[in-house]
Amino acid sequence: MSFNSPKILWQILRQELIGLADLCFPPICPLCRQALQASALFCSSCLETITPVVSPRCSRCDLPFAAEDGSDHLCQACLQDPPPFLWAKSVGLYDETLRRAVQKFKYEGDFNLDRPLAALMKEALQGPIDDFSPDLLLPVPLYVTRLRQRSYNQALLLAKSLGRSRQVPVAAQLLLRIRPTPPQIGLKAVQRRRNLRGAFALSRPLQGERVLLVDDVMTTGATARECSRTLLDGGAGEVAVAVLARARLHG
Ligand SMILES: [Zn+2]
Ligand SMILES: [Zn+2]
Structure with missing residues (x-):
């Protein structure tokens, strides 16, 4: 040498x-x-207490089913009203370790968790992201006042770290939250969707790009649905969703 x-x-x-x-x-x-x-x-003790979402799960929104056997199929919500995104994939259930991780990352200012958490996402997404081959990663945006309060958007940090490791560009200012929305906690899926209608817009039109939307937690999927709809209406070719954690209930 x-x-x-x-x-x-x-x-x-x-x-x-x-x-x-x-x-x-x-x-x-x-x-x-x-x-x-x-x-x-x-x-290893933290890793062991992450519960991956395993089959049978909803093939569209990653919701795990209570039954222990059977193959993946659509959940009731996705059957009744198919989401605009192709699929959603998470690292695991929003409990124990991932709940603690989101708490620290999102609310306690521990933004250095972006790299290790994005590494978990990269590993969990390996197959689906290879098949999907996104042109762009887009974080779910925060409304400007929320961003000022928190000083960073946790979804953007995850998207940036994931984008670096996958060598896919991240468009931070493309999808915008144009009005504040009340907290979604405690609301049912229908109320959540009503809450979010018209909350997002694009800063420029898309031209058939395949977009991977990135967020920290998916609960009812209302945010992912509304963002995906905005992206498809704005010219995106296809949208898929990557989240760190999947809440067990549809709300
Ligand atoms: Zn640990
Ligand atoms: Zn579903």
Whole structure:
């Protein structure tokens, strides 16, 4: 190996610096502060308490069914009113670890969770995202006043990190939330959808792009539906949805 290249020298130096930093500041699990194995993103006890959504699940919106056997099929909501998106995929259920992760990431200002959480999403999405091959990643936007309160959009951070690792561009200012919407917690699916009607708009038309919409949690799917509808009306070719966590109930 020749050390003449500044790039190789820098790579060696970088590895040394990482090793030194790990020695002085041993890596810890960002969720529970336990010591981490080198290069692990979370500790094994946190990873073990993530519950992946397994079959039988809704093939459209990723909702898990109560029955333990059987094949994937459409849930009642998707049968009665098919969503405008092709499919949705999550890392796992919105309980235990993922609930704690979202709490820290979204409400407690722990924005450094973006990279490890996006890495989990990348792994969970591997098959579907390869088949879908998106042209663009779009985060579900926050209304401007909410963004000021929180100072960052957690969906944008996830999309950026996912986009970097998949080498897909992220369009941060394309899908906009043009009016504030009351909190959705405690509302049924129909009320949620009514709440969100006309809440989103595009800053420019699309031209048949395949869009992967990114968000942290999907509950009834009302937000994903409304965003997807806005994107398709605005010229998107197809829309699919990637979320960190899937809430068990349809609301
Ligand atoms: Zn942990
Ligand atoms: Zn469904």
